[in-house]
Amino acid sequence: MTDLSHIRNFSIVAHIDHGKSTLADRLIQSTNTVSAREMKEQMLDSMDIERERGITIKANTVRIDYVADNGKAYVLNLIDTPGHVDFAYEVSRSMRAVEGSLLVVDSTQGVEAQTLANVYHALDAGHEIVPVLNKIDLPASECDQVAAQIEDVIGLDASGAIRVSAKTGVGIKETLEAIVHLLPAPQGDRDAPLKAMLVDSWYDSYLGVIVLVRIIDGTMKKNDRVRFMSNGTVHQIDKIGVFRPKMQDVEVLGPGEIGFITASIKQVRDTRVGDTITTEKKGTGNALPGFKPAQPVVFCGLFPVDSSQFEDLRDAIEKLALNDASFSFEMETSAALGFGFRCGFLGLLHLEVIRDRIEREYDIDLITTAPSVVYHLYMRDGEMRELHNPADMPDLTHVDHLEEPRIKATILVPDEYLGDVLKLCQDRRGVQLDLTYAGSRAMVVYDLPLNEVVFDFYDRLKSVTKGYASFDYVLTGYQEDYLVKMSVLVNDEPVDALSMMVHR
Incomplete structure (x- = not known):
């Protein structure tokens, strides 16, 4: 049992590719938690896809023993969280499990959209936040400007930000000392019910x-x-x-x-x-707040290219669902594509990851139908139905009105591409909510329909800004709009797999 005052629980908050898995590696290595022989890159990312794409998909944890300069032994618990918006709920729970965060910002890139989104999770959870400027070994590093940007955009005092190069190991000792001295110890009562x-x-x-x-x-x-x-x-x-x-x-x-x-x-x-x-006996009566079951947001159909592989696909999907509670599936048949599954995902990255894993780990070639979102249908008799598949749209004479999910999107983009981004958002039926500047970059906030975003919005955004824009979103709720089902006919026969919902 460790004394409470000698425990520090923290997570690392960063945008994709700002070096948080590398920093975690260095913290593990410098405290000899893992022997040099067993050490490898991205120590905490266990899946092949995580290592290949350089992203974190599952939250991971590690316990580090550290003896500080004052001679006291501390136990540090690090939770390495995903940075991607699809896993925002998991991130918010991980944040509630710890008391502080290291905010890692790439000193060559500055603050990005996901940095903001994840910092807000940490602030919601009441965290003490220590800013860390990473990649100071690169010639393009601009620490003072990035520190000023953290103060402007996030409102955190970054004057004492720790300057680190996680690759070369500079500043790791200072980071460990900051964790021990600047982050608070956890609170808790040993004698209370569990x-x-x-x-x-x-x-x-x-x-x-x-x-x-x-x-x-x-x-x-x-x-x-x-x-x-x-x-x-x-x-x-x-x-x-x-x-x-x-x-x-x-x-x-x-x-x-x-x-x-x-x-x-x-x-x-x-x-x-x-x-x-x-x-079971004499337990606590009041649960921790903030619990909610995971809700799929994006739906699409998965069909095997070779229809004889349907049973293999069923096995693969059932095995993956064992390991991923946020992924839902049900069987569906299509006249054109045969037997397959209608699957629900937390977002587009989640969809790609699951599809990659099925194709790789189970060697099945897949056809994926266009992703769609959940619509609320209000019928004339007052009933509300959820529409997951555009092919199931009932006759419009029975429908009173239809509501679609909306999101609040935050886009950070260099000044010269701002016009293209505004035009893209307007074309996608967006409503501008806010436009502010952080240094030489514009921060645009838009209210957009989710079905316009799941299709190819992200690819278009990356191509009009030459890859410089960063994008993050949260679901805000449902709103009525004038949508119709578009059917595609092949030889005068409608093909259900190709139907989609579009604006009138």
Whole structure:
């Protein structure tokens, strides 16, 4: 058991490619958490796709032991979170599990859209934030300008920002000292009833579901019977431990600590991110706030190119769903494409990742139909239906009106491309909400319909700005609009897989 005042829990917040996995590697390496022989790049990214694209998809955690300059031994728990907007809910839960963040900004690039989005998550969670300027070994690095930009755009004091080169190891010692001295220690009561937050979960073929937990109050030990409060299931803990990045068993986890449990749970669906775990007897009565089940936002059909591979595809999808509770699927048939599945995803990156994994890990060639979003149909008899597939659109004589999801998009773009970006957003039925400047870059905020964004908005945005724009969005709600179903006919026969919803 570690004394609360000697624990520091933190996460690293950054835009894609600003070097947060590399910084995590250096923190692990400089404290000898992993032997030099076992060290590899992107230590915490375990999936092939993560390593190849250089992105983080699953939140990962590692426990680091560090002896500070004042001679005290500290336990540092790092949660490495995804940076992408599709996984925003997981990020917000991970943020609630820790007390502070390192804000990593690339000193050659400056603040980007996802930097902002993730900083707001951290501020919502009440974090203490330490700014870190990375990549100072590059000749294009401009630390003073980027520090000024952090102050302008985010409003954080960056005068004492730590200057780091995660690649060469400069400034790593200062970063560790800052974590110990500037971030707050966790609060918690050892003698209160157990209250633990479920931060993440994934499936292991030997142990069942592994659950990542942050203990808020009370203690958790082997053979305890625990209850998951959202669905009321009770399980007995078989194994309890911490990650250094390899699993290491411990006797007991106390307040402020982050670790894992296994309890012979069969499905990831039973362990929902953000849920509260307590003991079966004399447990806590009030759950932690902010829990919500993951909602798919984008739907598309997946069909095998060779129809004889349908059973293989069913196996592949069921196995992936074991490991990813936010992914939903149901069977569908199409006259043109045969048998397949209608799948729901958290966003476009999530869709690409799942599709890549099926094609790679199970060797199945896929046809993907155009992605669509969930519409709300209000019928003449007062009933509200959800429309997931444009092919299921009923006769318009029965429909009173139709609502589509809207998003608030934040786009950061260099000045010279601003006109093209404004035109692109106007063409996509956007409504401008705000336009401000951060240094030489414009920050545009637009209200856009989600179905215009899921199709090819991101590709168009990248091509009109030569790749310099960064883009981030949040769902805001539903709004009525005048939409119709467009059918495509082949030999005078409508092909259901090609139908889509368009504005009148």
